[in-house]
Amino acid sequence: MTHPLAERFPLRNGNCRVYCHPDCLWHEGPADHPERPERLEAILEGCLELPKRLPVSFVIPEAATFDQLRAVHDKNYLQRLEEAAHHQSTFMSDDNYLCQDSFDAIRAAAGCAIATGETLLGNGRAFALTRPPGHHAGRSSAEGFCFVNHIALAVETVRSERPGARFLIVDFDVHHGNGIDRIYERDDTVFYYSIHGDPAHIYPNSGFPDDQGSAQGHGFTRNVTIGEGTSGDEWLRIFADSLSEVERTFAPDYLIVGAGFDAHREDPFSLLELEDTHYLAAAQLLIQLANDHCEGRSAWLLEGGYSTSVLKRLVPACVSLLADSSNPGARGSRD
Numbered sequence: 001m002t003h004p005l006a007e008r009f010p011l012r013n014g015n016c017r018v019y020c021h022p023d024c025l026w027h028e029g030p031a032d033h034p035e036r037p038e039r040l041e042a043i044l045e046g047c048l049e050l051p052k053r054l055p056v057s058f059v060i061p062e063a064a065t066f067d068q069l070r071a072v073h074d075k076n077y078l079q080r081l082e083e084a085a086h087h088q089s090t091f092m093s094d095d096n097y098l099c100q101d102s103f104d105a106i107r108a109a110a111g112c113a114i115a116t117g118e119t120l121l122g123n124g125r126a127f128a129l130t131r132p133p134g135h136h137a138g139r140s141s142a143e144g145f146c147f148v149n150h151i152a153l154a155v156e157t158v159r160s161e162r163p164g165a166r167f168l169i170v171d172f173d174v175h176h177g178n179g180i181d182r183i184y185e186r187d188d189t190v191f192y193y194s195i196h197g198d199p200a201h202i203y204p205n206s207g208f209p210d211d212q213g214s215a216q217g218h219g220f221t222r223n224v225t226i227g228e229g230t231s232g233d234e235w236l237r238i239f240a241d242s243l244s245e246v247e248r249t250f251a252p253d254y255l256i257v258g259a260g261f262d263a264h265r266e267d268p269f270s271l272l273e274l275e276d277t278h279y280l281a282a283a284q285l286l287i288q289l290a291n292d293h294c295e296g297r298s299a300w301l302l303e304g305g306y307s308t309s310v311l312k313r314l315v316p317a318c319v320s321l322l323a324d325s326s327n328p329g330a331r332g333s334r335d
């Protein structure tokens with residue numbers, strides 16, 4: 001299977017990887033649903049404009065197997081989801097539409113997530129163009145357009161070979177990633193940092209600052225909430241300050257980024273005012289963090305973002321920054 005992007009940016013050792021799968025386009029719901037194939041089409045179109053010299057390789061990974069999904073999700077949940085895709089129009093939530101091809105799309109997106117974990121194991125950098133998104137999905141729950149938790153799959157892929165590894169997840173989607181938060185709330189080797197709109201006013205109404213994890217994971221969750229109407233400059237200041245506090249207390253081996261672009265002022269869901277420059281500055285901070293603490297090892301996974309023009313501009317721009325960043329520890333990714 002080929003794609004014009006895979007031909008233009010072929011596999012080269014040491015390059016930043018972008019994982020995408022054409023089956024992710026097959027998950028299709030009502031015409032007015034914001035989580036639609038055009039999101040990914042816009043990103044792929046934008047990526048075709050990237051300069052050919054960029055050290056980036058576009059790769060179509062294998063779709064995840066049922067057993068691979070079980071690294072994060074309950075067997076019974078996955079069986080019900082697969083079955084539902086053949087018979088039902090929604091699953092567990094009215095937001096989570098299904099079509100005949102949805103389970104294939106879900107497995108394809110999960111394959112992209114697992115591939116980022118493989119890249120981390122090879123000390124590389126990767127961006128996965130995952131849709132449907134993942135950060136609201138729990139071990140046995142689908143909500144907020146999400147069915148499978150991609151970031152957790154990336155973490156578990158690495159952990160299966162490096163059991164003692166420490167992960168910092170930074171989720172800048174405008175919504176709290178309640179699925180990730182729940183999966184790792186008791187874990188002191190996975191630090192979940194999320195910056196999101198005020199949960200009193202925005203879905204999923206969780207992720208208040210006093211939620212800091214539980215049991216031995218207490219202190220390993222950081223929820224930063226941003227009030228409606230906060231300027232992009234102020235968001236960036238809060239992001240930089242709070243992230244550097246986390247850096248002082250937690251030394252990660254791997255950085256995993258939940259890249260949601262729905263805090264942008266042009267996004268139909270946003271209550272915030274971010275512009276392109278704020279996202280690009282945040283991306284630079286994250287690249288620096290990965291270089292400072294993780295020898296460059298970082299995986300970015302697409303979460304929300306519902307303005308196709310914003311996605312078309314910003315995802316390729318972040319890929320470009322990631323690919324161009326120096327990565328002194330890289331020995332090339334495994335294939």
Ligand SMILES: [Zn+2]
Nearest residue numbers: 173175262304
């Ligand atoms: Zn979101």
